[in-house]
Amino acid sequence: MTTTSTAKGFVALGFSALLLTACSAPEVAAGPTGDDAIGNGGVVELLVSPSGTQAFPAYVIEHMGLDEKYGFELKIVDTNDAQTVYRTGEGDAMTTSWNVLTNLKAAGVDTTAVAPFTSWVNTVVASKDSGVEDIGDLDGKRLGIMGKTSSDWFILSAYAEQEFGIDLESAVTLQESPSPALLQGLIGQGELDATQMYNDMTPSMTASGDYTVIATLEEMATGIGLPAEVPYLVYGFRDSYIEENPENVEAFVAAYREAYQILMDDDQVWADKAADMGITDDAVIAELREMSRVALRSEFTEESQAALEAMAEVLIPLVGAENLGFDELADGILTLDFQ
Template sequence: MSAGCTRRATLLAAGALAASAALRPGFAAERPVVRAGVLKFGTVSWELDTVRANRFDQEAGIDLRLVELAGNPATQVALQAGGVEVIVSDWLWVSRMRTKGEALSFIPYSTAVGALVVPAGSAITGIADLRGRRIGVAGSPLDKSWLLLKALAGDRHGLALDREAQPFFAAPPLLNSKIGDGDLDAVLTYWPFAARLEARGMRVLVTVSDMLTALGQPANIPSIGYVFREDWARANPAALAGFQAAIGRAKTLLAQSDAAWDRLAPLMQAEDDATFRTLRDRYREGIPRRWTAEEQAGAAQLYALLARLGGRELVGDAATIAPGTFWAGGS
């Protein structure tokens, strides 16, 4: 066979192979790419890694790619710069950005928030016992859980925690270390870190959901969610629908299958079996069960309370949640 014939045959074979691949269901070139900004060992990566491992993204008609970033501020910058399509944040931030003219939207990820944890043998049995105590708080003085705890302490016990206790604001890993060493009497922290303390035998004094209920607020509101640019969602409705379908299947699998969690063990970095099980169980408890107009109205109610407690430093110039914060779909 001549060189020309050989080249033509090769090209024909390559063309036939490409055509055959393109006809296969879920062929990658036909699927829109959705880039999600994640923290390498964050809880969101558990869910999205499950999506990819089980090809839920491909079956939903998308190609999900995870972009590992250094921290939550980095994920927000990446979203705003167009480096990723989706991140996880809270709806307070989404509303604040919308008020500034940046049209972001939110769909639920988790209702889990956090808890106030004390050592197993602590004499602290209620919020009133926090007077004079050393309280570690994850984040800053504007942390939403801290604002709620202060409000509850003031309303129910006449206790001004800012003045009558000793708050210590720091990153969650440091707080877990300090309470383990006996340097703190209590820690108010995010749910994965509270779960780790609980697995070590420490006692949950009150959850953030308990605080919300005591303050007359709905306790089943998704606190954090997947956040994306509204213009991207409107221009790519199939990509967003595919993403929602894929994460829905991952949540269902993680809610029902222990084997799915065994595969995630390296990502979870659990120190022992008790920690592994507690992290798994708390994630499952935080899976949103409903997201209707009722829950969205409850979030607006909670926003008003947080705006009153945190003021402009927390919510910016808007006393009420910005319209469009919660994605309603449509074109």
């Protein structure tokens, strides 16, 4: 196997004191305004993949002023490797997965999911001329993956082993990259036979006629016995931020829920953001929109934690604690406090 990693407001103390204070007062964030404002006016720094579905809710919140409406300021930080950036201390929040949350807590980077983002998403696509028609055909081929610490990889490798008896670690030449755009470029250049791919980038690839979807994450996950409905990707906030700014977390969740509803009801907003991403084909946008709408989720329920536990019970024995980095799901990776 070959692996490549690539406030205003002054207190009235007399006119003289007012002038003096005005000259030296530190700059502070403007307070929240509006009847719906529940935040404290501070910043929420959100790490976002610019080429992922996660870019759409962030776009709606910012473009439609939902952060201002609910009393916080959203700062979008584009990155194709949110987990690494987050571990350096940058960002208050990111979209992430259950296994990353567990490993972050083990590393002392305490982070908790405050809202869901999607259920099962993403695909595995293959070049039409690769001879790969299903996961079983990957034996001896070149496969792009988003990283060996991603849930997508764990599920794909477990599915290949269980359904086809293939150990992808030894049977496939792997190319790792957290950037789906890079993987898309590599398969386009003929350097890969197949690759994992973001669901929002899949439609444009299949529309070209050069690629086909050989598996979806949902069918692989349910194929190895994972729950059909699970908070696969979530919005995780640093525990320190939650403790210091709970009102901003509540405001963010409220803004996200409104953004979710807009994304469910408004076709045009998908086209607007897709254009920013270089996607202009109406058919591709429609497929992207419908694929995403099926996967998006807006709130946790009492069953969400149980679904995570059920997923862990199946996946940990299949994948192995040595690969996951843990042998049990961390306590408290999900909270219902902001639902």
